[in-house]
Amino acid sequence: MTSTIFEDYLRKWDVELSKEKRQILLLVQNCPAHPHVELNNIKLAFFSPQSMLVLQQMDQGIIWSLKQTYRKELLLKILEMQATDRNVSISILDAIIILHSSWSKVSSETIRNYFHCAGLIKNADLEVSNDNSPPEDNLLSQLLKMETFLHENIQFKDYVNVDKNVITTEHPITNEVLVDEVKRECSEEVLSDSEDDETDMEIVSTNEALRYVGKLQNFFRYQTDNEDFLDNLNKMQRFLLCQFITKTLFKQEL
Template identity: 35%
Template sequence: MVCANMSCKEKLELLVIGKSRKPRCFKGVKSIPVLYESNKKAWMTCSVYEDWLHKIDHKFQRENRKVLPLVDNCPAHPKVLIQTLKAIKVVHIPPNLTAKMQPMDQGIIQNLKVNYRQRIIKRLLKASDKKMWLTDLNLLDAIFDLNEAWADVTSDIIANCFQKASFVKTDVENLATQEQDEMFYNDLQRMLGFTEVTIEYFINVDTNVIIANEPTDSEILNSIKAQGP
């Protein structure tokens, strides 16, 4: 789960979903820089989403702030428990407008992926230079790489994506970061000889991976009951 505000001054910590409730690599680790949840398929579910909503609601209550999150109509993002939220008011983007109005889908998530995969490639190249296989990458490493990749998503990129989603009107668009990303992968292709692998394929290789489940009948009924009369 990725969330940032339109002023580009705040990015919430990432929500990462894994399969193991207590991964071995977490042993002895006092804290991690993300919110971590788990289920058998590492999916976003209604319960994970609702727990996340309540956590950020409590955060903004403590800070005495009122926040309007824009959320897409993923089946795992039900319109439930609205009455129990005090600091936030969730707005669900109409399904036919999500691709155009959800700022995260305009390039923010894409840039996060680019930053993360650059770090993975650098790990591979470093291991290759030492004539070693990259076998020590675990969930904890991935989480720390993801957190750093999220920190590298600049305010300019966030502003540009909100602009692209028609939230901000300006005639200036900063494409420097996009050009740097393309240069990195072009150089990488030349170094490794991966001429048959395009930048777009490498970045979007997991685009069609299923990340959420359809709510069950009981979940739908419970969500309706939770809304009250």
């Protein structure tokens, strides 16, 4: 995050709120990348350093829940690439799509729990859960058994926190570094749009089906904004990945 990105985002949001005739209070963490901005429909309230000792728990909890889901979906994306014999390369666009999907899976209960812990929701009837992790996923459990993903000495929680100490604010990050990073991502991204040779196949393999689903996802992602199509394709992909994992684990046991 940089102050330029932060201010640009707020000003665009302020215009949208003005059109909707809405005014909001935005709670902001004190950070060099979060400058004070004068806006018409957004009032910024900066937390004091002392209050962050309490509020950091909320911040960590919501981010932890999001990161768990994101890391799981990232593993599934890598698996899908391997299953379809593609070079494993996660582009910036791939990461954004996975992040968007992961955020939609963070429950409102998780967010409410941490707002309640921070004293921002006062409701005696609200039951606060101490566990805000995503529900256990059978597909993830099977995935972690596969030797190709996590080393036997690495726990999933360590994998989730692999970037815990990465600096994400503007002081150590220059425009030159950001440009170089984007160039690197673009150069490493494998663009493969070539169609497979048509063959008469009565039975389609799981790998081939995954490849077809991936192409359909790309088509509907760029040709329509209908979320229902993509949701159904995601369900198909998940079902096929379950089959792929089961077959792979069976071969490993043999």
